[in-house]
Amino acid sequence: MSKSTNTPALQLLRQEKWRIIDQSSLGTNFQALQSFAMDDTLCTSVGQGESGAVCRTWVHDKTIVLGIQDTRLPHLQNGISYLQAEGYQVIVRNSGGLAVVLDRGVLNISLVFPEGEKAIDINRGYDAMYELTKHMFHDITTRIEAKEIIGSYCPGSYDLSINDQKFAGISQRRIRGGVAVQIYLCINESGSERATLIQEFYKRALQGEETKFAFPTIDPSVMASLTELTGLQLTVQDVMLRLLTSLKEWSGSLYANTLQGTETELYHQYHQRIIERNEKFM
Incomplete structure (x- = not known):
């Protein structure tokens, strides 16, 4: 990717400063519900001008994140019981999309x-994450594409794939003038095994019933990890370094940070809210 280009997506990445909040190594005590509360907090803080642009990284072990649509599955509890028996925690995120797998890989x-005076077009947000991901791995591959991969879990037009095998999905959340663009990157282990887990979840939660919403028919062969796709033994730490190196090329500076001032109180409010929503759905 040429850094001389100045597309709207790249303009988003060219921030004067990037505030880095790295939560990728907090371990099992850091729960996925906390992550979604963190992003809502940062969306609000950035949208209100109390913080500049933020890059937050996070890892959660053995967690299935369901979308709101998944809560309408006719036999949801059967599906959840299966996932729990496989050792996974199950939560419902506060935004759209469908079930995804999180683990240490x-x-x-x-x-x-911040949206500022001019709103950020939804595709511009997606494109920014797409361009960042391509740049992070530009020395390994130039074959990363953004298009829907039929048969993947949580399919969408910004699935990222190599040779039609999906390794990442992108979503967005918007709150009070702030835009959070989120991506999950399957770095290592087996992408098809993750997909098989979701395939079995839908099988048990649907039990062959017709539904108004068309849930995906999972084909595990269309999903893989970056390690499988590139032949390189990549780790989360490797990719973290690639991320920070790429951001540094577009930014005046990077600085590590945690929640500050009123953000802490705001975080507790959002965390409590998503806990209550999960109690309702579960």
């Missing part, structure tokens, strides 16, 4: 931007 990245 999946790195999540959230880029949080």
